[in-house]
Amino acid sequence: MTALGADALPTLDEVLSGSAVVSVQLTTRFRGVEHREAVLLRGPAGWSEFSPFAEYGDAEAATWLAAALDFGWRDSGAAVLRRSIPVNATLPAVAPDRIEAVLARYDGCRTVKIKVAERGQTLADDVERVRETRRLIGAEGRIRLDANGAWNLDEAEHAVRELEQFDLEYVEQPCASVEELAELRRRIHRIDVLVAADESVRKAADPLAVARAGAADVLVIKAAPLGGVDRALAIVEAAGLPAVVSSALDTSVGLAMGAALAARLPALEFDCGLGTGALLADDVAVAPVVPVTGAIGTGRATVDEDALRRLAAPDERAQWWRARLERCYALLAAPPA
Template identity: 65%
Template sequence: MAAPADLLDSLHVVDLPMRRRFRGLDRREAALVRGPEGWAEFSPFPEYDDAESARWLAAAIEFGWSAPPTPRRDVIPVNATVPAVPADDVAAVLALYPGCRTAKVKVAEPGGTADDDVDRVRAVRATLGPEGRIRLDANGRWSVDEAERAVHRLAEFDLEYLEQPCESVEELVELNRRIRYLDVPVALDEAVRKADDPAAAARAGAGGVVILKAAPLGGIRPALAVAAATGLPAVVSSALDTSVGLAMGAALAAALPELPYDCGLGTGSLLAADVATDPLVPVDGVVRVGRVEPDPALLERWAAPPERAAWWRDRITRCAALL
């Protein structure tokens, strides 16, 4: 495993502007490190504690210091991600994802209303047309009753699945019981990646799809183990990564035995700048599999202020001590 000195010697912290406010952020910070196998990214969100963030560091070390599993495919079909924007902005957001025929739509945003969600999803359906696929992501913000009401209102738009509609496993199990007749699967995200036992929610019958994010799960191989343990069809997603981090997600998606759903690895389109001259963004609805080499000029152009770089250095040191 890499020593803290190995990580810090190659460290570049970047501060990237975003095209759209997403997850409450207008800018995205990330720490990039270089190992013997190539560049890797450490970018847990600032509010995450060291224990949770240490898994992200383990993932960066795995990707930078060891070769990924043998890929089974060289391109990954991806979905568009629609933040909680007004309905009138939906078409402009979807235009950032050329060729993508699946859209993940954020709902249950703080400060928004159920009517806002309906209007947004309706606009997505109108833009994608009848053949497009729509999945919703509530980030666990609905109660069971709220989720049930929302599904009934939104089912007319032909939903592919609901991602983490409620927070707890017990709530998800109850929601599944109530909406089973609608044939809208529940996809497990936070219930997997924030759990001590990532497969527990699947065993309890809380969902029918598993969301895999390489960084929060500790790396590509731990994520593959989670997929195998749940026995559920998997969707690989990202955490608003730079192209370096998205390359790790693409390597995970490439290694899965089966990939029945489009993956959430197109979020580079939400960034107004990136660290690579050829960023990993959707082209004809797919992203390529392969490592990304940052451009030194872009690393310098988007370098975070010294105080933020120091903050990330301290964070890496603390998290490394937990591994």
């Protein structure tokens, strides 16, 4: 599960001794949350981050911890191929009159990923959000959609046909299952809209199943859910598909792990989803990882000690996260069954 191997893990005391639990307010409600919580870990290779979403079980969250320990206690041996990573703006499911203000936080980004299929909203809401985004970014801007698997097959086909008038780059995880993605791709093959897979890679027991099934044109990969930089690189190589590196609403420390992955991909055909630091009202880094002229740099984040104190999570939340980390660590350290 981790490049370190269970026998090479740092001790739990080493992991916890340099840890800090933070809670960072968002500028816009996203994924149903208004504050992003994370455990920051100080390892010999630099700062790392453990921040699986609260609803994930321990077995899934343990993979995120494996990635965090790998990044904090070991440097990837893969060659760094680029020092600047072009990124997209990420637009939550906001009303059209709020879009311009959200996009203004993403300096120079030419691509916008728009959240669609939000619970409680309709396709008409999505159409108006995409229409206003296209008006704001002009004909040369790029638009991609992210449904987080919320549509069934027929809904996805109808939505893509309704929205392709706005010149879409791709639609990310329109349906939940690999089988649905493959069938949708067959149905819309005459439309110039690509299908990208996210959850079908990072939440799958077999992250290569989507590629074998011909169910996607693009892989969306995240370093932490896939167990770290090296494991994510291996998945991309085995899949043989173009990849977009994305974030999980990380702090700058977690975004640096994503940037390290994007810096090592043999090819980078699409803007990456690593600009989400712009959605944070504050950050833990001396120099926050946010888009500047449409790109972010590579290299580890330097944590601001004053920010750790300012953004410290309430005691009960800090205890919750440390208990979760301990359970996940026990899973990583357990001998193979």
